Amino acid sequence: MMQRLERQFAGRTLSLEIGRMAKLAQGSCLVQFGDTVVLCAVTVQDNPTHLPFFPLTIEYREKSYAAGKIPGGFFKREGRPGEKEILSARMIDRPIRPLFPNGFMHETQVACFILSADQENDADVIALLGASVALNMSKVPFNTTVASVRVGRIQGNWVINPTFQQLEYSDVDIVVSGSADAITMVEGGALEVPEAEILEGLTVAHDAIKELCAMQDEFLEGHLVPDMAWSPVEVDADLRAKVEGLAAPKVAEALAIGDKQERSQAMATVTEDVIAALIEEDEHYAEHEKDIKETLRSIEKKTMRRNILDKGERADGRGVDDIRAITSEVGVLPRTHGSALFTRGQTQALAVVTLGTSRDEQRIDSIDSREEIKKSFMLHYNFPPFSVGEARPFRGTSRREIGHGNLAERAIQPLLPAYDDFPYTIRIVSDVLESNGSSSMATVCGSSLSLMDAGVPIKAPCAGVAMGLIKEGDDVAILTDILGLEDALGDMDFKVAGTREGVTSIQMDIKIEGLTVDILTEALGRATKGRLHILDQMGQALETHRDELSDWAPRIVSIQINPEKIGEIIGPKGKTIRAIQEESGASIDIDDSGIVKIAAVDGEAGARAREMIEAIVKDPEVGRIYEGPVKNTTTFGAFVEIMPGTEGLCHISELQEGRTEKTEDVVKKGDIVRVKLLSIDEKGRLRLSRKAALAEDAAAEGGDAEEGAEG
Numbered sequence: 145m146m147q148r149l150e151r152q153f154a155g156r157t158l159s160l161e162i163g164r165m166a167k168l169a170q171g172s173c174l175v176q177f178g179d180t181v182v183l184c185a186v187t188v189q190d191n192p193t194h195l196p197f198f199p200l201t202i203e204y205r206e207k208s209y210a211a212g213k214i215p216g217g218f219f220k221r222e223g224r225p226g227e228k229e230i231l232s233a234r235m236i237d238r239p240i241r242p243l244f245p246n247g248f249m250h251e252t253q254v255a256c257f258i259l260s261a262d263q264e265n266d267a268d269v270i271a272l273l274g275a276s277v278a279l280n281m282s283k284v285p286f287n288t289t290v291a292s293v294r295v296g297r298i299q300g301n302w303v304i305n306p307t308f309q310q311l312e313y314s315d316v317d318i319v320v321s322g323s324a325d326a327i328t329m330v331e332g333g334a335l336e337v338p339e340a341e342i343l344e345g346l347t348v349a350h351d352a353i354k355e356l357c358a359m360q361d362e363f364l365e366g367h368l369v370p371d372m373a374w375s376p377v378e379v380d381a382d383l384r385a386k387v388e389g390l391a392a393p394k395v396a397e398a399l400a401i402g403d404k405q406e407r408s409q410a411m412a413t414v415t416e417d418v419i420a421a422l423i424e425e426d427e428h429y430a431e432h433e434k435d436i437k438e439t440l441r442s443i444e445k446k447t448m449r450r451n452i453l454d455k456g457e458r459a460d461g462r463g464v465d466d467i468r469a470i471t472s473e474v475g476v477l478p479r480t481h482g483s484a485l486f487t488r489g490q491t492q493a494l495a496v497v498t499l500g501t502s503r504d505e506q507r508i509d510s511i512d513s514r515e516e517i518k519k520s521f522m523l524h525y526n527f528p529p530f531s532v533g534e535a536r537p538f539r540g541t542s543r544r545e546i547g548h549g550n551l552a553e554r555a556i557q558p559l560l561p562a563y564d565d566f567p568y569t570i571r572i573v574s575d576v577l578e579s580n581g582s583s584s585m586a587t588v589c590g591s592s593l594s595l596m597d598a599g600v601p602i603k604a605p606c607a608g609v610a611m612g613l614i615k616e617g618d619d620v621a622i623l624t625d626i627l628g629l630e631d632a633l634g635d636m637d638f639k640v641a642g643t644r645e646g647v648t649s650i651q652m653d654i655k656i657e658g659l660t661v662d663i664l665t666e667a668l669g670r671a672t673k674g675r676l677h678i679l680d681q682m683g684q685a686l687e688t689h690r691d692e693l694s695d696w697a698p699r700i701v702s703i704q705i706n707p708e709k710i711g712e713i714i715g716p717k718g719k720t721i722r723a724i725q726e727e728s729g730a731s732i733d734i735d736d737s738g739i740v741k742i743a744a745v746d747g748e749a750g751a752r753a754r755e756m757i758e759a760i761v762k763d764p765e766v767g768r769i770y771e772g773p774v775k776n777t778t779t780f781g782a783f784v785e786i787m788p789g790t791e792g793l794c795h796i797s798e799l800q801e802g803r804t805e806k807t808e809d810v811v812k813k814g815d816i817v818r819v820k821l822l823s824i825d826e827k828g829r830l831r832l833s834r835k836a837a838l839a840e841d842a843a844a845e846g847g848d849a850e851e852g853a854e855g
Contacts, residue, residue: 171282175274179262184274192249204233211511239321247376291356320349333554336646472685482598486590490580495590525549555641555649608641609674707738728753792830
């Protein structure tokens with residue numbers, strides 16, 4: 145039977161509905177906020193998988209019909225998920241994954257379909273609300289209500305779930321997820337906002353999350369079903385005890401090795417030795433290799449965590465607040481527009497900047513906008529297998545790569561110059577060459593340096609640092625600049641990027657049920673100190689942007705023309721603009737407002753193109769000498785094109801001094817001649833004189849000769 149609950153939330157109507165759509169799924173919910181509607185459906189397999197991890201899949205799909213659009217492309221149907229869909233799916237996955245019980249290995253899928261988009265309210269935050277309801281009402285052992293809100297700040301006032309239009313005026317755009325008890329995920333950016341104010345925004349967001357969780361609890365009352373029958377996948381107790389007895393001391397020795405590759409090799413040796421010893425004792429242990437490896441992993445996790453909590457010892461020997469050694473190099477590639485190699489410990493990112501024109505902008509067809517969105521700044525993050533010493537197939541861009549690239553892009557975006565002041569399309573590619581934790585933050589640092597190396601006038605250098613957490617009961621340790629091991633076996637990955645003035649990007653993922661405000665406050669405070677240290681180190685390579693662009697970067701000049709003259713520059717079927725580009729070697733873009741952008745690597749090419757365009761758009765000037773081709777000859781004179789599309793008559797009497805019997809005796813069709821514009825009559829006809837131009841040229845040459853003689 146259909147059930148529906150409506151509430152006013154953030155100034156708009158929010159409704160939850162079950163029992164009408166997708167009733168064969170184990171749980172489904174229809175959520176509406178304003179006129180944006182999302183259907184969330186949960187399904188689960190009855191039997192556990194053989195996989196060594198919890199197989200949870202989140203699919204977030206935008207339907208073009210939601211915005212009254214037909215998909216572009218040849219097939220005219222939705223294809224693989226776009227970047228926005230992937231990022232939204234990740235924002236649903238990250239807060240709910242830690243809330244499933246340990247050992248639950250049944251394949252679970254959450255599908256979120258955007259059925260209606262009002263182009264005011266983003267569907268990403270309400271999709272988690274629907275997913276939470278669908279999970280809690282299903283037989284899946286998920287028993288915590290969670291919710292997401294977006295928080296913005298407009299003129300000092302915090303706004304929950306701001307519209308797309310309101311976000312344009314906001315200096316904060318952060319999505320916060322959590323339960324009624326704690327925050328479980330943070331993702332967003334800001335315009336150099338201090339950490340204390342970011343924390344204030346998180347508190348405001350959590351109050352709104354509590355309201356949404358209470359709404360779910362009320363709605364779910366009477367609709368909950370018993371959890372499905374399942375048992376955690378556990379290792380046999382006797383086997384676990386044997387492995388611990390054989391491996392614990394050796395694992396502790398391996399974890400004391402600072403180098404990642406050497407430590408990994410040592411752990412691999414421990415694994416081989418333990419398996420060999422057990423098989424020698426009893427051959428049937430060969431069938432339990434997976435359980436042995438899982439036990440060794442748990443020993444490694446427990447040992448690493450206790451070393452930090454009890455002794456303050458990290459795997460590479462650092463203290464909890466120490467940052468690995470940093471090396472920054474700029475201008476490492478000779479023909480790119482800007483490049484930087486940033487290395488922090490065993491994490492290294494090569495960031496390369498390319499500057500292009502408006503033709504290089506990315507065009508995105510989104511259901512969140514009535515018109516096609518143009519994007520003039522892109523940051524692409526790549527994570528090749530060799531960066532972690534592995535040999536794996538190169539596939540398409542992964543969801544993780546898209547997420548990390550978006551995080552770094554958001555960190556850099558607020559620092560770029562206004563497009564009108566710097567009319568370039570900017571693309572940064574960060575290739576991670578080595579990875580041992582915090583590669584996305586290394587990307588932020590490398591990208592900032594490469595932009596400055598390219599001569600892009602960014603507001604300030606930007607750096608990022610990843611914070612970690614080890615928490616067992618009341619024992620808590622916050623770690624600065626975490627290793628890959630501390631990320632994998634720890635409880636938090638909290639990335640903060642920004643300038644000396646404040647935060648520009650923030651992302652937090654946790655593997656426990658939530659964080660208190662006190663832990664968040666301390667982590668943000670330590671992140672600030674870490675970021676300032678990294679900025680000091682980066683400043684030794686390059687403190688600010690270079691004064692000039694790279695010799696290989698295009699120079700873009702913008703000129704404003706009368707929009708009525710656009711057609712004259714383009715010419716019939718684009719003939720005129722093509723001719724200008726071919727003759728000058730420059731690239732030309734014109735928008736409807738009359739702004740002409742001329743791009744050329746060679747300064748002379750740009751100047752020539754500008755001169756040709758200005759010659760077209762300028763009105764003829766009486767008394768000025770022009771040079772142009774003879775378009776036609778007649779018995780009474782010659783027609784000369786003094787500007788593209790503008791011709792005048794040079795009467796036969798004005799061709800030369802003295803009498804001229806025949807026009808062709810002096811000029812022929814196609815000749816390039818210099819003429820002076822004598823007058824323009826009321827009908828706009830131009831009267832030209834070759835004779836007057838020759839006289840002025842001769843007088844000018846005579847004056848130059850006299851000056852040379854006097855000198």
